[in-house]
Amino acid sequence: MLHRISAAVVEAASILVSAAWADEVRLTPEDATRSVTIAGETLTIARNQDPNHVIDPEFARTSRPCPPFCIQPISVSAGVETLGELELISFLEDYVAPGRGLLIDSRVPAWFAKGTIPGAVNVPFNTLDPENPYRDEILKALGARGSGSGWDFSDALHLLMFCNGPWCEQSPTAIRNLVAVGYPPEKLHYYRGGMQNWLLLGLTVKNPNPA
Amino acid sequence: MRAGPMQGTTAMIRTFIVAAGFLSIALVLYLQQPGAEDAAPAVTRSGAGLDRTVLPDATEPAADTSVDLAGLDAAVSSATEALSSAPRPAAAEDPLRDMTASVLADLGITNTPGSGGSDPDQMADLTQGILAGINAARAPSASQAPQPGLADLVSQALRQGQSDAYIDALLNGAARSGRIAVPGALVTAEGRVDTRILLQQLVSQAASATEAPTVLTAAAVAPSPVTRPASRTDSPEFYTVAAGDSLGSIAIRFYGNFDLYQTIFEANRGVLSSPDQIRAGQRLVIPAI
Numbered sequence: 001m002l003h004r005i006s007a008a009v010v011e012a013a014s015i016l017v018s019a020a021w022a023d024e025v026r027l028t029p030e031d032a033t034r035s036v037t038i039a040g041e042t043l044t045i046a047r048n049q050d051p052n053h054v055i056d057p058e059f060a061r062t063s064r065p066c067p068p069f070c071i072q073p074i075s076v077s078a079g080v081e082t083l084g085e086l087e088l089i090s091f092l093e094d095y096v097a098p099g100r101g102l103l104i105d106s107r108v109p110a111w112f113a114k115g116t117i118p119g120a121v122n123v124p125f126n127t128l129d130p131e132n133p134y135r136d137e138i139l140k141a142l143g144a145r146g147s148g149s150g151w152d153f154s155d156a157l158h159l160l161m162f163c164n165g166p167w168c169e170q171s172p173t174a175i176r177n178l179v180a181v182g183y184p185p186e187k188l189h190y191y192r193g194g195m196q197n198w199l200l201l202g203l204t205v206k207n208p209n210p211a
Numbered sequence: 212m213r214a215g216p217m218q219g220t221t222a223m224i225r226t227f228i229v230a231a232g233f234l235s236i237a238l239v240l241y242l243q244q245p246g247a248e249d250a251a252p253a254v255t256r257s258g259a260g261l262d263r264t265v266l267p268d269a270t271e272p273a274a275d276t277s278v279d280l281a282g283l284d285a286a287v288s289s290a291t292e293a294l295s296s297a298p299r300p301a302a303a304e305d306p307l308r309d310m311t312a313s314v315l316a317d318l319g320i321t322n323t324p325g326s327g328g329s330d331p332d333q334m335a336d337l338t339q340g341i342l343a344g345i346n347a348a349r350a351p352s353a354s355q356a357p358q359p360g361l362a363d364l365v366s367q368a369l370r371q372g373q374s375d376a377y378i379d380a381l382l383n384g385a386a387r388s389g390r391i392a393v394p395g396a397l398v399t400a401e402g403r404v405d406t407r408i409l410l411q412q413l414v415s416q417a418a419s420a421t422e423a424p425t426v427l428t429a430a431a432v433a434p435s436p437v438t439r440p441a442s443r444t445d446s447p448e449f450y451t452v453a454a455g456d457s458l459g460s461i462a463i464r465f466y467g468n469f470d471l472y473q474t475i476f477e478a479n480r481g482v483l484s485s486p487d488q489i490r491a492g493q494r495l496v497i498p499a500i
Contacts, residue, residue, distance in 0.1 A: 039348055102348060109337065121344040127337065134338035141345040141374045 025049050025202065028086065036092045036119065043118040045089055048202030059165070059196045069167045072192060076172040079185030083160065085201060088191050091160045092119045101158030102142070106171040107195075115205040117162065117198055122208070125163070125170035128177045139181070151182045160189040165196030335455075342376040361393060365409065379406035395486030396459040396472040402487075405457035408469060452493040458486045465497050474498060 025047045026032045033046040054060075074082050083091065088103070095101025096119055105112050105120040112122040127138055143156040159178070163170040175188050199205065361382065368378045382404045386393050397405045450461060462472035476486045478498045483489060 096348070102345065109340070119348075121341075121348045123341050123345070124337065127334075127341060132334065132338075134334060137338060137375045138341060138345075141342045141376075 025051070027089075034089050034093070036089070036097050038092065038096055038119050043092075043204075043206070045092075045118055045204045047204075053202060055196075055199050059199050064167060066167070068169060070169060072166055072169060072172050074192060076175050076190050076192075077179050077185060077188070080175055080179070080188045080190055081186075082190045082192050084191075085193065085198065085203065088117070088160060088162075091158075091189065095158045095160070101160065104159050104161045104171075104174075106161050106163045106174045107168075111164065111195075112208060115195075115207050117195070118204055118206040120162075120206075120208075123174070125174040125177075128174045130177065130181070144183075153182060153184050153187065156183065156187055158187045158189065159183075160191055162191035162194045162198075165194040166192050167196075168194055339376045339379075342374050346374070346377065361409075375406060375410055378410065379404070382406055382409070393487075395488075396462070396469070396476070397457055398487035398489075399455050399457045399460075400452050400489050400491040400493075401454060403455075405455075405460055408457055408459040408463060411463065411469070448497060448499075450495050450497050452489050452491050452495060454491045456489065456491070458483075458489055461489075461495070461497075466500060471500065474500060 024032060027034060027045070027047060033044050035042055035044045037043070076082070091101065092103060096103055102123075103117060103120045104123045105116045106123065106125040108124045108126070109122055112120075112124075116122070123138060126132065128135060132138075139151065142159065143153075145152040145155065161171040161174055171190060171194070175190060178188060179185055193200075364381060365378060368381055373381075382393075383406075386404050393404050397409055399405050450465070452461070458472040458475055459469045462475055463469050465471075466474070472486060475495060475497060476483055478496045482493060482495070489495070
């Protein structure tokens, strides 16, 4: 009897609470939005509040030809952690804000310019190809020391890489190229959902200004 | 009664004809048996032929795809050329290249860089943009205190672990404002400091000074890929200055040795008043050594 009463109370409370949130599209029950300050700029990540909003048609396509647009595995390389949206935001807070990591948009610049995840920097996947004569410069910018065969990644940044969606192999390719050159897998992270899942959840997109 | 035997004869003839007809049909059927056996391989062959026609049918979409890819490849060749590294020969058979082309095409990249054309320096620009983005995201602005000399600037930046792009921007800023003097052989056709060659020089000097593994020297000399189409080395008698070239970079390209810029300069005194006067489009004699 007591149990049923308490259950009813909990239910009533949850109805009241959800009524209070009726007009709100939160990230989680705990957080309506989350903010992170990166390089002096405060970024707020929230969700689209329009209940009738649908995904950008660009990302609504279901049937891009495979190859090359093939379904990517959860684990793209041994030791490389795969994250979801909430973990991505935590990565911004825990790694990017204190300068220990970067959120990397692996897509080509034209896509990056159209809109990206707040806090991301653009390192197109093809620039991490071993064939790119400038790759070493990029590796150094990511905190690697040395060159050629003798890279030292002990001070290298943690990288969270993403591209257009679970069918996009650009960030997995970039991750594998980094692993191949010796980048420690524990410093590499993969957001498999990519722009498509990010947009599907109505999350904030930032239009990077070409500074 | 006459009709009787006549009728009997007629009946016999009819019977005979029927029997003969039956026999002949049977015979024909029998004779066709080997023909039928012949026909069996013929069916198999035509079956094989069918297979052959079916197979192309089955692969037709694939063939179409490759045709499409080729079309895409052509459509985005400028983008790909710029985005894939310049020293890579344009290998149409390279599946990675095809894939990249189709990826780029599907990602809508075809429209964008077309304006820039197939500038082999585009990768350099891209990289500079990336480095700027990375540095902006990770580092609060490093102090750029003015320094007395080129060597000081470079060594300080190298000690700080700054990127080549950073050093490039730093040196060019300093050169523009007249804070440092730049050797003529390091001035590009646009009047910029050829930081790449400068850094290669520093690395190879350091390498030879410390007897570092030759890999380092090779790596230092080898890159020059931005402005070097491989085919040009085949005809080294003349060279048309491209954007981004300095006399030093041309010397490394043709001789593998920065110091031989003097040789090129001496051979082209007719058009060059000083080593820093090279301009894109100039035709330079590259003497054989």
